[in-house]
Structures are given as structure tokens and as C-alpha cells.
Amino acid sequence: MITFREAIESGASPDELRSIPVPETYRAAFVRKDEVHMFDGLSTYEKDPTKSLHVEEVPVPEMAPDEVLVAVMASSINYNTVWTSIFEPLPTFSFLERLGKSSSYWNRRHDLPYHVLGSDGSGVIVRVGSAVRNWKIGDKVVIHCNYVDDQDPTGHDDSMLSYDQKIWGFESNFGGLADLTLVKANQLMPKPAHLSWEEAACNALCNSTSYRMLVSKNGAAMKQGQRVLIWGATGGIGGYAVQYALNGGAIPVGVVSSEDKVELLHELGCQAVINRREKNYRFWKDEHTQDEAEWRRLGKDIRSLIGDDPDIVFEHPGRQTFGASVFVAKRGGLIMTCAATTGYMIEYDNRHLWMKLKTIKSSHFANYREAWDANKLICEGKIQPILSATYTLEQVGEATKLVHQNKHEGKVGILCLASAPNLGIDDPEFREKIGEDKVTLFARHGQKIASPSVNKTK
Structure with missing residues (x-):
């Protein structure tokens, strides 16, 4: 794979890439099936991804006719990376075993005693299957995970x-946290030419998810002037949600956990921000009892900022916030949910839902068209990457732990084959037109709160 790296970084032609033999093994980050019980007895927070994630050589899988091999220059950490690494809510090997029971020869490849994880990636196509029509060797691509x-x-x-829908690198094997990955041709999208490899790699999963939740007819179909409450507004999906609200003429209310994040949102253009740590909301009196008085306090704080209740609540924390989300949504409003990072056993007071004609609507990632349209907005500079820190592949455990403990902003990038950060920018003139400060907003703020290990690169 080093030969591929050198060729890509020197601008090799498709013919030159085709002439390089694919090695028998490649470097990848993975979890082991024989270690799924290593954290038994520990709380979720105590489970340490640095102990479960391994970076070693694994065999190159056989390529199906509708697939391509991509030399992965960079990838990123998503919350499903955390779930895979701590074997919660269940070990992902159950997904691979289910694939292995399929009648398809190609699906059976995924059932292995190791799981190469990762659901984002940017890189260069180095091989194409015989049934691939719209892509060729040498194309620079980003990968969506549907x-x-x-x-x-x-x-x-x-x-x-x-x-049969699955998430690549979570419910399938051969994910993007590696020097090489195997993906279906219908997962490919053009790499934004003005972004570095790591900036391009951080967008597809979270940007597409936020697009579907807020913009798509399959989600909220957000309108101008609507008020949108966004939990975790500087996080992986929240950072894109704020941008979509602003671009779409809506009024975002961002909820964050520190003054640094308040400052970031203000620079992004979001004026209405709640620092939940400063407000010290206690939505739960104990493990089993929620406190409606705290919901009311949140609602009052929202109205003091924007003069009304939110038309849309962008909900993804799950158990800790869902009761509050249902309560504060406007009469006839929408609670748009896609995840449950604080717990998936949800409780809310149904009186506040049915008597005020509110709606709960679910969303999960995005279809190809939605992912493509969301990526196009990145390519056009209308949505900015939210990369805040960059690690090397050898540091994947440390990077995943950072996300697990919520000690990050935006997205955490991983250099795979790329020999250094800030490579792969093919259109510096367009980048300059957008503005370096806009492109690197999250990275600049991320450096202010970074631990000493953040931004360590090769």
C-alpha cells in the first residue's frame, strides 16, 4: 500500500495506478470476535476503545463485480465506531454472522473473526469490478455508508x-478505518476538490444524516422561518444541522456544553445558544423519574431567546433528553429523531404529544440521492466540513475514546494512507474564495480545547 500512497501523492495516472499490484494484506483497524466479553462488568463510560481496537495487517477481500477497491487516504470517527469498539448495545459480529448466513457468496465474505470498522472515507479508486459503469481507476471519491x-x-x-439496508463498516465488514476498503459502486461520490483528504472524509455520514433529517421530504422538510432546537449543536450531526437551518432560512437554537462551543456557534452564525452545563438542567430526578419543572425551565429559556417554541426538535441524544424534547416542541411541532447516544429506552409524557398534536418522526442515515445532494453542497462550498482534530490510524483507539467521552467538537478525522494532514487539495483557488477561516472553523476551535495528544499526525 505504500506504493499506492506514493503514486497517489505524486499524481500518478490511472494507467500507473492500474499497473501497481494489489497487495495480499493491508493495514486496518478492527475488533476481535474473541474479545467481545472483555468489558463485561464495566459501565459504558469505563469501556476503553484503546484496549479493544487493533491496528494490524488483514487479508485483502475478494472484489465482487459491482464493487471497487479504494485506497483510503483518510477516514473519521462516528458514534457507531464507539459502539463497535465497546461492543454495545451488542457486538457487531452478530451483524456479520447474519450476513454470513445469506445465500449470496459475496455476503458470506463478511463473516470473519475480526471486524474492520469505519463508516466514512475519502480516497482514490484503484480497482473496479466488471459491472461498475460510472467510476474508473484514479477517480477521487468520498464514500457514503448506505x-x-x-x-x-x-x-x-x-x-x-x-x-436489506445496512451501514457499511458497522453492519458490514471491510470498513473505512484502513488503508484499503471494499465498497459497492453505489456508495461513491465525488471528492470535494477544495478540501484535504481528512476534511473530505469527515462529512458523508453525518452531513447526509442531517440533510435527510431537516431538508429532505423524508425528514422535516424544513421551511424558512421555522425555529429548530438542535441538541449537541457542535457535535457530529449537530454542526451540519445548524448550517442547514441557517442556509434554509430557519432559526436555530443550539444546545451545547461549554462556553467554547457557544463561541463556535456564534462564529458559525447561530445567535441563539444555550449552554446546558451552565443552566445545569436536571431532566431526571433519579434513574426512573423525570422532572417536568426542568422541561418547563428549558422551554422558558428557549422562548426568551427566540420568542416562541421550536417547530422542529433535532433529537439524537435519546433517553436523557427525549422527554424534554417532546415537551418543548411547539403545538403541532415535530420531534425529528435519528439516534440515542445516551440510551435507547425512551420515556416521555404522551399527554404532551397527543393533546398538543405533536409528531415524532424517525430518520436513519440517507438514501443515495440525499447523500449525493448533501455532498454536492459540500463541493459547492455551501456547507463546511466540521473537522476539529486529526489523528493517525495508529491512534484510532485514542480518537475513538475522545468521541466516546464527548471531549471533542464536530468530527475527529483519521489519516489512513495520507502521509500528512492538509494534502489532497486540488482547487486552492475555490478554497480561498470560500475563505480559509470558514473551512477550518471547527479545526481552529478544536485546537483551543484540544488535549496534548490531539492533532498528532505522521
Whole structure:
């Protein structure tokens, strides 16, 4: 793979890339099936990804006719990386075993005693399968994580409704936290030419998720002037949600956990911000009892900022916040939910839902069209990457632990084959037109709160 790296970074032609033999093994980050019980007896917070994630050589898998091999220059950490690394809410090997029971020869490849994880990536195509039509060796791409069978009729209205829908690198093997990855051709999108490898790699999963939740007709179909409460507004999906609200003429209210993050949102253009740590909300009196008085306090704080209750609540923390989200949403409002990072057993007071005609609507990642449209906005400089820190592949455990403990802003990038940060920028003139300060906003703020290990690169 070093030969591929040198060729890519020197601007090799497609013919030159084609002439380089694919090695028998490649470097990858993975968890082991024989270690799924290593954290038994520990609380979620005590489970340490630096102990479960390994970076070693693994065999290169056989490529199917509708797949491509991508030399991964950079990837990023998502919350599903955390879940995989701590074997919660269940070990991901159950997903691989289910794939292995399929009648498809190609699906059976995924059931292995190790799971190469990672659901983001940017890089260069180095091999294409015989059935691939729209992509070729040498194309610079980013990868979205919707892993679907295009021969399954249940996915042809909206591929997220496919009975066979999976998330690449989480529910499938051969993910993006590696020097090489194997993906279906319908996961590919053009790399934004003005971004570095790591800036390009951090967007696809979270940006597409936020697009579907707020912009798409499959989500909130947000309108101008609507008020949008965004939990974790400087986090992986929240940072994009704020941008979509601002771009779409909505009024975002960002909820964050520190004054540094308040400052970041103000620079991003979000004026209404709540520092939940300063407010010290206690939505739960104890493990089993929520406190409506605290919901009311949050609602009062929101109205003091924007003069009304939110039309849309961008909800992803889950158990800790869901009761409050249902309560504070406007009469007839929408609670748009996609995740449950603080717990998936949700409780809320249904009286505040049905008697005030509110709606809970679910969302999960994005279909190819939504991911493509969201990526196009990145390419056009209308949505900015939210990369805040960059680690090397050898530091993947440390980077994942940072996300697990919520000690980050935006997205945490991982250099895979790329020999250094800030490589891969092919259109510096367009980058300058957008503005370096805008492109690197999250990175600049991330450096202010970084631990000494952040931004260690090769």
C-alpha cells in the first residue's frame, strides 16, 4: 500500500495506478470476535476503545463485480465506531454472522473473526469490478455508508426502507478505518476538490444524516422561518444541522456544553445558544423519574431567546433528553429523531404529544440521492466540513475514546494512507474564495480545547 500512497501523492495516472499490484494484506483497524466479553462488568463510560481496537495487517477481500477497491487516504470517527469498539448495545459480529448466513457468496465474505470498522472515507479508486459503469481507476471519491442490494425491490422507492439496508463498516465488514476498503459502486461520490483528504472524509455520514433529517421530504422538510432546537449543536450531526437551518432560512437554537462551543456557534452564525452545563438542567430526578419543572425551565429559556417554541426538535441524544424534547416542541411541532447516544429506552409524557398534536418522526442515515445532494453542497462550498482534530490510524483507539467521552467538537478525522494532514487539495483557488477561516472553523476551535495528544499526525 505504500506504493499506492506514493503514486497517489505524486499524481500518478490511472494507467500507473492500474499497473501497481494489489497487495495480499493491508493495514486496518478492527475488533476481535474473541474479545467481545472483555468489558463485561464495566459501565459504558469505563469501556476503553484503546484496549479493544487493533491496528494490524488483514487479508485483502475478494472484489465482487459491482464493487471497487479504494485506497483510503483518510477516514473519521462516528458514534457507531464507539459502539463497535465497546461492543454495545451488542457486538457487531452478530451483524456479520447474519450476513454470513445469506445465500449470496459475496455476503458470506463478511463473516470473519475480526471486524474492520469505519463508516466514512475519502480516497482514490484503484480497482473496479466488471459491472461498475460510472467510476474508473484514479477517480477521487468520498464514500457514503448506505450499504444496500440494488436488486432488492423494497429499496427502490427509498433505499433506507430496503429490507436489506445496512451501514457499511458497522453492519458490514471491510470498513473505512484502513488503508484499503471494499465498497459497492453505489456508495461513491465525488471528492470535494477544495478540501484535504481528512476534511473530505469527515462529512458523508453525518452531513447526509442531517440533510435527510431537516431538508429532505423524508425528514422535516424544513421551511424558512421555522425555529429548530438542535441538541449537541457542535457535535457530529449537530454542526451540519445548524448550517442547514441557517442556509434554509430557519432559526436555530443550539444546545451545547461549554462556553467554547457557544463561541463556535456564534462564529458559525447561530445567535441563539444555550449552554446546558451552565443552566445545569436536571431532566431526571433519579434513574426512573423525570422532572417536568426542568422541561418547563428549558422551554422558558428557549422562548426568551427566540420568542416562541421550536417547530422542529433535532433529537439524537435519546433517553436523557427525549422527554424534554417532546415537551418543548411547539403545538403541532415535530420531534425529528435519528439516534440515542445516551440510551435507547425512551420515556416521555404522551399527554404532551397527543393533546398538543405533536409528531415524532424517525430518520436513519440517507438514501443515495440525499447523500449525493448533501455532498454536492459540500463541493459547492455551501456547507463546511466540521473537522476539529486529526489523528493517525495508529491512534484510532485514542480518537475513538475522545468521541466516546464527548471531549471533542464536530468530527475527529483519521489519516489512513495520507502521509500528512492538509494534502489532497486540488482547487486552492475555490478554497480561498470560500475563505480559509470558514473551512477550518471547527479545526481552529478544536485546537483551543484540544488535549496534548490531539492533532498528532505522521
